[in-house]
Amino acid sequence: MLNRVAKPFTLLVERYLPDPFIFVIILTLLSAIMATALTPANPVQVLNAWGSGFWNLLQFAMQMLLVLLSGYMLASTPIIKRLLAKLASFASTPAKAIIWVTLVSLLGSWLNWGFGLVIGALFAKAIARQTRVDYRLLVASAYSGFIVWHGGLAGSVPLTIATPGHFSAQSIGVISTSETLFSGFNMAIVLGLFIIMPLVNRYMLPSKKDSVFVEKDKLCDPLPVQIIATRPAEKMEHSRLLGMSIGLLGLTYLSYYFVLNNGALNLNSVIGLFLFTAILLHQTPHNLLLSLQQAIPSGAGIVIQFPFYAGIMAIMIDTGLAQQISHGFIAIASAESLPLWGFLSAGLVNIFVPSGGGQWAVQAPIVIPAAQALGADIPRVAMAVAWGDAWTNLIQPFWALPVLAIAGLKAKDIMGFCLVQLIITGVFISLMLTFYP
Numbered sequence: 001m002l003n004r005v006a007k008p009f010t011l012l013v014e015r016y017l018p019d020p021f022i023f024v025i026i027l028t029l030l031s032a033i034m035a036t037a038l039t040p041a042n043p044v045q046v047l048n049a050w051g052s053g054f055w056n057l058l059q060f061a062m063q064m065l066l067v068l069l070s071g072y073m074l075a076s077t078p079i080i081k082r083l084l085a086k087l088a089s090f091a092s093t094p095a096k097a098i099i100w101v102t103l104v105s106l107l108g109s110w111l112n113w114g115f116g117l118v119i120g121a122l123f124a125k126a127i128a129r130q131t132r133v134d135y136r137l138l139v140a141s142a143y144s145g146f147i148v149w150h151g152g153l154a155g156s157v158p159l160t161i162a163t164p165g166h167f168s169a170q171s172i173g174v175i176s177t178s179e180t181l182f183s184g185f186n187m188a189i190v191l192g193l194f195i196i197m198p199l200v201n202r203y204m205l206p207s208k209k210d211s212v213f214v215e216k217d218k219l220c221d222p223l224p225v226q227i228i229a230t231r232p233a234e235k236m237e238h239s240r241l242l243g244m245s246i247g248l249l250g251l252t253y254l255s256y257y258f259v260l261n262n263g264a265l266n267l268n269s270v271i272g273l274f275l276f277t278a279i280l281l282h283q284t285p286h287n288l289l290l291s292l293q294q295a296i297p298s299g300a301g302i303v304i305q306f307p308f309y310a311g312i313m314a315i316m317i318d319t320g321l322a323q324q325i326s327h328g329f330i331a332i333a334s335a336e337s338l339p340l341w342g343f344l345s346a347g348l349v350n351i352f353v354p355s356g357g358g359q360w361a362v363q364a365p366i367v368i369p370a371a372q373a374l375g376a377d378i379p380r381v382a383m384a385v386a387w388g389d390a391w392t393n394l395i396q397p398f399w400a401l402p403v404l405a406i407a408g409l410k411a412k413d414i415m416g417f418c419l420v421q422l423i424i425t426g427v428f429i430s431l432m433l434t435f436y437p
Contacts, residue, residue, distance in 0.1 A: 001203065002200065002203040002204045002420065003203065003204050003205055003206050003207065003210075005204075005420060006204040006206075006416060006417055006420045007206065007210065009416040009417070009419045009420055010136070010416030010417060011416070012416065013412050013415045013416035013419065014412050014413070014416065017411060017412040017415055018412075019410065019411070020301060020305060020397035020398070020400075020401065020404075020411045021301070021304060021305055023397055023411070024305050024308045024309060024312070024397075024398075025308070027308075027312055027351070027352060028050070028308055028311060028312055028315075031312050031315045031316055031321065031352050032046050032047075032050065032315060034321055035049075035315050035316070035319040035321045038321060038324060039319045039320050039321050039324060040320075041318075041319040041320070045318075045319065046315055046319060049314045049315050049318035049319055050311040050312075050314060050315050051311070052314060052318075053310050053311050053313060053314020053315070053317075053318065054307050054308075054310055054311040054314070055307060055310065056310040056313070056314060057306045057307065057309060057310035057313075057355075058306075058307070058310075060306070060355075061302060061303070061306035061307070063114075063267050063268070063271065064114075064302050064306070064401075064402065065299045065302050065303065066271045066275070067114040067117070067118060067267065067270065067271055067274070067402065068118065068295070068298060068299050068302065068402045068405060068406070069292060069295045069296065069299060070271055070274035070275040070278060071118030071119070071122065071274050071402075071406075072118075072122075072291070072294070072295035072298065072406060073274070073275070073278040073282070073288060073291045073292055073295055074274045074275075074277055074278040074281070075118075075122040076278075076291040076294065076295075077278060077281035077282055077291075078281075079281055080281065081126075084122060084123060084126035085126055085129070085130065087100075087104075087123065087126070088100075088123070088126040088127040088129070088130050088131070089130060091127045091130070091131050092131065093131070094131065094132070094133040094134070094205055094211075095202050095205060096131075097127045097131045097133045097138060098133065098137060098138065098141050098198070098201045098202045098205060099198045099201070099202050100123075100127065101120060101123055101124045101127055101138060101141050101142050102141045102142075102144060102145060102197050102198040102201050102202075103145075103194070103198055104119065104120060104123050104142075104145070105119070105120030105123070105141065105142045105143070105144065105145025105146070106144075106145035106148055106193065106194055106197060106198075107145070108120055108145065109145045109146045109147075109148050109149045109152060110148045110149070110151070110152035110153065110190065111152065111153055111154070112149075112152075112153065112154045112266070112267075112270050113146065113149035113152075113154055114154075114267050114270045114271075115270050116145055116146060116149060117143075117146060117399070117402050117403055118274070118402060118406070120142035120143065120145050120146075120403065121139065121142050121143075121402065121403040121406035121407050122406060123142065124138045124139050124141070124142040124407060125219055125406060125407060128214055128216070128219055129216050129219050132213055133205075133211070133213075134205065134206050134210075134211035134212055134213070135212060135213060135214040135407075135409070136212050136409065136413045136414055136417065137201065137204055137205060137206065137414075137417055139403060139404070139407040139409055139413070139414050140201070140414035140415075140417035140418055140421070141197075141201040141417075142403060142407070143394075143400055143403045143414060143418065144197050144200075144201060144394065144418070144421050145197065146390070146393055146394075146399060147193060147197070147390050147391065147393065147394060147421075147425055148190055148193055148194075148390070149390055149393075150386040150387060150389055150390035151181065151186050151189060151190050151383070151386065151387060151390065152181070152190070153181070154266065155180075155181060155386055156360065156386075157180075157360045157382055157383070157385060157386035157389070158175075158177055158180035158181045158382065158383065158386060159177070160360060161174070161175045161180070161382055162174060162175060162176055162177050162180070167361070167364070168364050168365075168368055171368055171369075171372070172368055172378055175378065175379050175382070179379040180379050180382060180383050180386075183379065183380075183383075184436075184437075185380060185383075185432060185433070185436045185437075186383055188432060188436055189387065189428075189429060189432045189433075189436075192428060192432065193425065193428070196424065196425065196428060197421070197425070200420070200421060200424050200425075201417075201421070204417055204420060212413075219408075236285075237284070237285050237286045237289075238284050238285075238286050239284060239285070240283045240284055242284075242285060243279060243280075243282065243283050243284045243285050243287075243288065244279075244280055244283055246276075246279055247276050247277070247278075247279035247280030247281075248280060249276075250272060250275065250276030250279065251273075251276045251277065251280065253272075254269065254272055254273060254276065257269065278291070298405035298406060299405060300405075301401045301404070301405060302401050302402070302405075305398065305401065309354060309398055312352050312353070313352070313353045313355065313358055316349070316352045316353050316362070317353070317358070317361075317362055321352075322349050322352065322353055322359075322362040322363070323362060323363075323365070323366055325345060325348055325349055326345045326346075326349065326362070326363050326366045326367065327366055328345075329341040329342070329344060329345035329348075330342070330345065330366055330367060330370045333370065333374065334374060335374040335375050335376040336376075336434070337434065338367070338370060338371060338374055338376040338381055338384075339376070339377070339380050339381050339383075339384035339433040339434065340384070340430055340433055340434050342363070342367050342381050342384040342385050342388065343384040343385070343387055343388040343391070343429065343430060343433055344388065344430075345363070345385075345388065346359060346363060346384070346385040346386075346387075346388025346389050346391075347388040347389075347391050347392040347426070348392070349362065349363065349388075350388060350389045350391075350392045350393065350396065351392055351395075351396060354393065354396050354398040354399060359385070359389050360382075360385060360386075360389075363385050364382075364385075367381050367382075367385060368381075380433065383433075384433050387429050387433070391422070391425060391426055391429060392422065394418045394419075394421050394422045394425070395415060395418050395419060395422050397411040397415075400414070
């Protein structure tokens with residue numbers, strides 16, 4: 001049934017969805033026009049906001065690039081290749097392949113969104129080497145697990161309001177994660193998605209004649225060139241002592257960070273874990289740098305697109321356009337319906353401001369006073385905004401870039417399936433936020 005529903009969506013998207021770079025250009029122009037028409041800002045102020053904000057995501061862009069590159073380098077080590085191949089062997093049929101990759105992606109994203117994006121894509125690629133399955137749906141399934149990230153251990157909204165001294169602390173105080181991440185309603189949503197997403201993806205599996213397969217040789221990484229080191233410089237480049245010692249040094253620090261310092265699994269620690277493990281398992285600097293050269297082309301989309309999204313975010317925030325969108329939804333809410341309208345408004349704003357922390361900074365000054373005035377449950381409203389941010393990531397190419405880069409696909413290849421996922425999960429989350437006690 002769902003495969004028939006998904007088919008027209010995939011055909012429509014494959015025909016009309018442009019490259020994500022074209023998408024970000026269109027979003028830039030649309031946000032500038034809307035800001036000029038709907039806010040007090042004049043064209044010069046909109047232009048200034050865009051240009052001034054263009055570089056605001058450089059640190060985050062570098063982090064995303066390192067997540068992708070370090071994850072790729074780790075996956076290209078012989079031991080990880082064998083491990084992924086072993087796990088992929090359990091996905092012996094197309095249906096099992098789709099379910100397996102969805103569950104791995106969901107679990108990885110619940111632990112940490114950066115980890116989930118990379119591990120899901122790498123696992124999908126490993127499965128495709130062994131099982132003949134529609135590659136587009138396989139990669140879409142790997143990406144679909146990302147929907148749970150904001151309800152998981154790295155969710156920026158619940159972690160922000162649980163931190164003493166956060167920017168809204170004077171109005172709402174510090175809200176423990178027991179009231180947000182580990183509350184009954186949030187865990188019910190997460191558990192429900194762990195059941196729904198694998199089933200939705202499995203039943204979208206196209207018939208054999210409609211499936212798109214990928215040749216296995218196209219998924220294989222180039223074999224390393226064996227070089228006999230003769231010069232002193234070459235011997236250092238091929239030194240196991242140098243390579244493994246720096247890898248062990250980094251992992252020793254991370255052990256200290258996690259165990260003795262009670263460190264959190266955040267973006268930087270995920271990068272460190274990927275990078276130092278890759279260095280250790282590649283053994284020599286030469287092997288590591290070879291895998292890096294193979295990984296670099298896959299990061300091109302991140303490098304060029306993130307500054308444009310930073311400019312869009314600046315337009316939305318500095319002109320007040322994002323706040324106006326939120327106000328429009330919140331104005332018609334009651335105490336009972338505020339979580340739903342917060343969720344929907346966050347989903348819309350997220351198309352233009354694809355940043356969980358940035359989005360909360362925009363919407364918190366609107367939804368918090370509304371929740372207090374209406375007597376609504378503030379932790380539930382905060383999580384509604386978080387889930388709205390996570391929900392429309394399913395159709396936001398910004399976050400799909402690392403997955404697409406690793407898989408070697410374009411956004412149009414997976415977004416038709418993602419549209420079906422968006423509709424079904426949107427209905428489910430809306431019902432849970434509205435009716436779950």
